[in-house]
Amino acid sequence: MSSLLELRHLRTLTALRDAGNLSRAAELLNLTQSALSHQIKLLESIYGGALYERKSVPPRFTAIGARLLELSDRLLPHVDTAELDLARLAAGTAGQLRIAVECHTCFDWLMPAMDEFRARWPEVEMDIVSGFNPDPVGLIPQDRADFAVVSRHDPSVPGVDFHPLFRFEIVAILSRSHVLVDKPWLEAADFAGQTLITYPVPDEMLDVVRQLLGPAGMTVQRRSTELTAALLQLVASGRGIAALPLWAVKSYLDRGYVRHCTIGKDGLYGSLYGACAGHLSGTPYMADFVRLVRESCFLTLPGITLL
Amino acid sequence: MSSLLELRHLRTLTALRDAGNLSRAAELLNLTQSALSHQIKLLESIYGGALYERKSVPPRFTAIGARLLELSDRLLPHVDTAELDLARLAAGTAGQLRIAVECHTCFDWLMPAMDEFRARWPEVEMDIVSGFNPDPVGLIPQDRADFAVVSRHDPSVPGVDFHPLFRFEIVAILSRSHVLVDKPWLEAADFAGQTLITYPVPDEMLDVVRQLLGPAGMTVQRRSTELTAALLQLVASGRGIAALPLWAVKSYLDRGYVRHCTIGKDGLYGSLYGACAGHLSGTPYMADFVRLVRESCFLTLPGITLL
DNA sequence: TGTTAACAATGAACTTTTTTCATATTGCAT
DNA sequence: ATGCAATATGAAAAAAGTTCATTGTTAACA
Numbered sequence: 001m002s003s004l005l006e007l008r009h010l011r012t013l014t015a016l017r018d019a020g021n022l023s024r025a026a027e028l029l030n031l032t033q034s035a036l037s038h039q040i041k042l043l044e045s046i047y048g049g050a051l052y053e054r055k056s057v058p059p060r061f062t063a064i065g066a067r068l069l070e071l072s073d074r075l076l077p078h079v080d081t082a083e084l085d086l087a088r089l090a091a092g093t094a095g096q097l098r099i100a101v102e103c104h105t106c107f108d109w110l111m112p113a114m115d116e117f118r119a120r121w122p123e124v125e126m127d128i129v130s131g132f133n134p135d136p137v138g139l140i141p142q143d144r145a146d147f148a149v150v151s152r153h154d155p156s157v158p159g160v161d162f163h164p165l166f167r168f169e170i171v172a173i174l175s176r177s178h179v180l181v182d183k184p185w186l187e188a189a190d191f192a193g194q195t196l197i198t199y200p201v202p203d204e205m206l207d208v209v210r211q212l213l214g215p216a217g218m219t220v221q222r223r224s225t226e227l228t229a230a231l232l233q234l235v236a237s238g239r240g241i242a243a244l245p246l247w248a249v250k251s252y253l254d255r256g257y258v259r260h261c262t263i264g265k266d267g268l269y270g271s272l273y274g275a276c277a278g279h280l281s282g283t284p285y286m287a288d289f290v291r292l293v294r295e296s297c298f299l300t301l302p303g304i305t306l307l
Numbered sequence: 308m309s310s311l312l313e314l315r316h317l318r319t320l321t322a323l324r325d326a327g328n329l330s331r332a333a334e335l336l337n338l339t340q341s342a343l344s345h346q347i348k349l350l351e352s353i354y355g356g357a358l359y360e361r362k363s364v365p366p367r368f369t370a371i372g373a374r375l376l377e378l379s380d381r382l383l384p385h386v387d388t389a390e391l392d393l394a395r396l397a398a399g400t401a402g403q404l405r406i407a408v409e410c411h412t413c414f415d416w417l418m419p420a421m422d423e424f425r426a427r428w429p430e431v432e433m434d435i436v437s438g439f440n441p442d443p444v445g446l447i448p449q450d451r452a453d454f455a456v457v458s459r460h461d462p463s464v465p466g467v468d469f470h471p472l473f474r475f476e477i478v479a480i481l482s483r484s485h486v487l488v489d490k491p492w493l494e495a496a497d498f499a500g501q502t503l504i505t506y507p508v509p510d511e512m513l514d515v516v517r518q519l520l521g522p523a524g525m526t527v528q529r530r531s532t533e534l535t536a537a538l539l540q541l542v543a544s545g546r547g548i549a550a551l552p553l554w555a556v557k558s559y560l561d562r563g564y565v566r567h568c569t570i571g572k573d574g575l576y577g578s579l580y581g582a583c584a585g586h587l588s589g590t591p592y593m594a595d596f597v598r599l600v601r602e603s604c605f606l607t608l609p610g611i612t613l614l
Numbered sequence: 615t616g617t618t619a620a621c622a623a624t625g626a627a628c629t630t631t632t633t634t635c636a637t638a639t640t641g642c643a644t
Numbered sequence: 645a646t647g648c649a650a651t652a653t654g655a656a657a658a659a660a661g662t663t664c665a666t667t668g669t670t671a672a673c674a
Contacts, residue, residue, distance in 0.1 A: 005386065006313045008632090023650060035633050037652060042631095048397040054651065055641065063396060071389040075382050079312065082378040089370060090355040315661090330621060342662050344623060349661095361622060362670070 004046060007079060010072035012039050013051070017069060018299060020058050027306050028298055043068070084120060087284035093123045095285050100129040100136035100145040103199055104226055105248045106272075109301055110149070113293045120292075121285050134202055137275045147289070148275040151205065161281040163274040163290045164307030166297055170207050170268045171260040173235050173242040173249055178259070180241075185262040188216035195240030197231055200224040207270040208243040212263060232258055245270065247301035271307060311353060314386060317379035319346050320358070324376060325606060327365050334613050335605055350375070391427060394591035400430045402592050407436040407443035407452040410506055411533055412555045413579075416608055417456070420600045427599075428592050441509055444582045454596070455582040458512065468588040470581040470597045471614030473604055477514050477575045478567040480542050480549040480556055485566070487548075492569040495523035502547030504538055507531040514577040515550040519570060539565055552577065554608035578614060 015025035016036070026033040044051055044064075051065035061069055099114075101107065118126060129136070129145045136148035140160050153162045174181045180190055191213060203209050203222075213220060223240060225231050228248055235242050236258050243263060253260055262268075274293065280286045298306055322332035323343070333340045351358055351371075358372035368376055406421075408414065425433060436443075436452045443455035447467050460469045481488045487497055498520060510516050510529075520527060530547060532538050535555055542549050543565050550570060560567055569575075581600065587593045605613055 005390065006315065008313065021650065031632095032634055033651070034635080034653085038632075041652080047393050057650095064393060067389060067392055067396065071385060074385045078378060078381050082374060083312065085374055086354050086371060089374070328621065338661095339663055340622070341624085341664075345661075348623080364621095 004042075007075070009039060009043055010068065010075060012036050013065065013069050014072045014076060016040075016052070016059055017061075024298075028295065030306075084288075087288070091284050093121065095121075095123075095280070095283065096125040096127070097147060097285070097289065098127045098129050098145045100133050100139050100148040102133065102136050102148070102150050102205065103201060105199070105228055105245070106149045108248065109297050110293070112300065113289070113296045116292050116296065117289050120288065124285050134205070140275060140277050143277075146277050146280055147286070150273055150275050151207065151270055153271070153273045157275075159278045160275050161278050163276065163281075165272040165274055165290075165294055166301070166304045166306050167269055167271045168301070168304045169246045170243050170263060170270050171246050171249070172263050173232065173244055173252075173258050173260050175236050175238045176256070176259050178238070178241075180261060181259050183261060185265055185267075187264065188212050188218055191218060191220050191241070195221045195223055197234050197240045197242040198222055198224045199231070200226060206243070207268060208263065211268055243268070246303050250302045273307075311349075314382070316346060316350055317375065317382060319343050320372065320376050321379045321383060323347075323359070323366060324368070331605075335602065337613075391595070394595070398591050400428070402428075402430075402587070402590065403432040403434070404454060404592070404596060405434045405436050405452045407440050407446050407455040409440065409443050409455070409457050409512065410508060412506070412535055412552070413456045415555065416604050417600070419607065420596070420603045423599050423603065424596050427595065431592050441512070447582060447584050450584075453584050453587055454593070457580055457582050458514065458577055460578070460580045464582075466585045467582050468585050470583065470588075472579040472581055472597075472601055473608070473611045473613050474576055474578045475608070475611045476553045477550050477570060477577050478553050478556070479570050480539065480551055480559075480565050480567050482543050482545045483563070483566050485545070485548075487568060488566050490568060492572055492574075494571065495519050495525055498525060498527050498548070502528045502530050504541050504547045504549040505529055505531045506538070507533060513550070514575060515570065518575055550575070553610050557609045580614075 011029065012025065015028045016022060019025040019028050022036050022040075023033045026036050029036070040051055047064045047068075049064050050062050051068065052059045052061045097117075099110070101110065114126060117124075129139060133139060136145060137150055137154065137157055137160060139145035140148060141157070149165070153164070155162065172180075172186050180186060183190065191208075196208070198206060201224075204214075221240075223234065225234065228244070231242055231244070232249065232252050234240065246260070249258070249260070252258055274290055276286055276290075294306055297304060318336065319332065322335045323329060326332040326335050329343050329347075330340045333343050336343070347358055354371045354375075356371050357369050358375065359366045359368045404424075406417070408417065421433060424431075436446060440446060443452060444457055444461065444464055444467060446452035447455060448464070456472070460471070462469065479487075479493050487493060490497065498515075503515070505513060508531075511521075528547075530541065532541065535551070538549055538551070539556065539559050541547065553567070556565070556567070559565055581597055583593055583597075601613055604611060
């Protein structure tokens, strides 16, 4: 009899707008595309008209859809702050969050999430564990870090919980005139004789080595530097090939500074996980942090898939 | 994973506050007390504490409950206006609503609902069908009224839909010194020799006659007047007995101006229904009107039960 | 001090809604 | 045309939500 409208529907609408299409919205909400499609169909039957034009990207909303979206924008921020207040009521507002990363590039997307987090949890002390850490997960049991971004999910470490973050493609980066640049994809053999330009991390942390060169029994010469920009400068000037996350180099590719090539017939993919101290894993602020990271990455980084 | 909070929960909380206890809140929402109890239990498990103190009336909310209620107060008005906008988008905003009543007392509670309605649907022309109408339902097929408040549900009239409104107790009103005033309840025989003071409506519209005196084969002398105040003045000065809805005389009873007595061992109950033209029955504005009437009556009139 | 009445809680059965799964359809671009 | 990405759809499964029947609890009252 009375209204069937629920917050769920409003969250779907805003996710649709933010993500750009239903499938991506579903990913953002941890639901299936089908679920959202059914939801929208239901709303459309209630309000007697389409909510948005399916084809257009970004989605164009109809008057009905726009009115619902306007409502969402009014409501959801209040819901969010209320839930934040309630979480703080339940568990207190203080804590610490020392963050360690395996690879510097992560700061690109970590920073915005950290800024957002700082605003939401002003009384949680946030720090970056400085220095070079080949094994950031190891810092957690030593109580030198609370959260680490790592590329492998290793459930064997006791007292550490892993939260899946996202999956992304790793591509080979070549100079514009590189001989390999027009191959449809690169295989292990193509790396023979090339210099691999990387971040300064151990061999076994590199997905190209782990997944492609290692299994093929190959070793290549390596050269490393910390900054992505420096790394690409080396590639552009023909000193070698890099293998980097697509999201880290998208802007350089778009500008035509360097070119890229798929690694392996089906592409090479890496994943990232957030490792956190078991005793913090359930706290509201840690849960909120992980959520913020996933969300901001999904909306910011091109071509990634949430895990 | 993400939030489980839905508008449903917020509506429950505000209904609880408005209605004063869970059972009444359930009535307001057309749900069972059990449903709301389960809902609240769920919220309490999510937020880790009680939402309100069960015993106290009116309910005293805890910090958690109060925060949720604060959220409700922010959100629900927006939801309401959004749904109003959407309803108008779908069906247009104009229409007419000519209201007929069987009994004048109804204006007491009709007025506030009408005021509210006027604010919500400014382009619906609202009128009161004046004059004296022994059969208000009859005006609907004649297209002289769109909505009528009546005491009987008569599904045989074609083209007219009945919306149940509420049920209430009808009590006998006696002067403070009346001989019958200390009886635990009145039976048909007690009315012998008494004058029945009523609104000027035909015998068969009076619930006392229909349900008690008629079946007992009794007829009594009657005297009638339009205004409740005048009617009670007659009772107070010993000219006879009245049989009136408890809600209509509650304030006089509380002031001790007259006294009352249950009619029949289990009390005498009347009901009211909203009759409306079939072609308007499904329109958003008519649905909204019926809802407003039920809601405002429930919150305003003492001792009634929604149907 | 029982008795009753009103309100709330509870567990199980049941209903409805929501979600997924598997697959079809659609529109667009190559 | 063919393939691809996005969306739609129907049926099955899962998850909520609601009711029913009953039990606790409290307070008022004879």
